[in-house]
Amino acid sequence: MPDRRLALAAGLLALGPLCAGGASAQATRHSTRLLVGFPPGGTADVLARALQQRLPAGAEPLIVENKPGAGGRLAVAELKAAPADGRTVMVSADPILTIYPHVFRHIAYSTTADVLPLLPIASEPVGLAVGPMVPASVKTLADFLTWCRQHPKDASYTTAAAGTTMHFVGSQLAHASQVDLLHVPHRGGAAAVQDVMGGQIAATVTSMSLAMPHLGAGSTGKLRVLAIASARRSRRLPEVPTFTELGHPQIRADVYYGTYLKAGTPAPLLAQWVQQIGQAAQSAEMLALLDKLSLDPMVLGQPAFAALVRADLERWGPIVKASGYSADD
CATH class of the missing domain: 3.40.190.10 (Periplasmic binding protein-like II)
Structure with a gap:
């Protein structure tokens, strides 16, 4: 990870009262959690803390809770174990939900049965x-x-x-x-x-x-x-062609970071999170942060984002199988 990202993460930790607890803050029975499957300082963590700063302060504290381990899978297991009461949101890169189910022979969650895609934040x-x-x-x-x-x-x-x-x-x-x-x-x-x-x-x-x-x-x-591997050339690297342009249309991939609820979360709570995260993700401060991190804003409605996650889960299966790779831990 570049030093600039670590510096940005440290800066975010210092911003405002909501970040006072930082990574060491412990969730309580009366707190709302933003789960991250990696230690502080990574991209998902930085984005979670940026959201934390820009989500409206409610009656309960909003805690970023890092659950590092197993390549991010512990956070999904934690989300699965949480009540479907809208008080636990996961911020994650997509491979943990779209690729890992095809890579690991034994996995403790189902992307389709246990996770409810909320909104995307950014892609690269x-x-x-x-x-x-x-x-x-x-x-x-x-x-x-x-x-x-x-x-x-x-x-x-x-x-x-x-x-x-x-x-x-x-x-x-x-x-x-x-x-x-x-x-x-x-x-x-x-x-x-x-x-x-x-x-x-x-x-x-x-x-x-x-x-x-x-x-x-x-x-x-x-x-x-x-x-x-993007569908279109990057605005930051306009001179670099895509694999599709070079005759390899099957090589298509971006890494995207999104927010997720526990499957079964009631529709009114989902709608509330969609409104609040949508506003936070499109704030001027968030867009400026994404630009500093060389990330692109990703704007999709909740149904479209859920459809993308399902489609990518299905799409990566044959690719992983053709590679001959599998992991078992």
């Missing part, structure tokens, strides 16, 4: 970037694939972890191009990017918020993005 592109191991003459995705065929021992890509969106974007590219790309998982996207910048690994499939600080000229300009 995923792309393929190469580093100094790959010659400067390699300027396009086709060039890179040709280079990989000519240098099979170096044909590799690294990601934040196995079983992630980035992992399966890479496996789709390997399958579609018939290039044997070795996947090298890391413990975190920042470490993966650093290894590519250091010339230890040829390429990374990563979120663009991690790649962008290291693009361009100068000592930090050690990454070149060759393609992104």
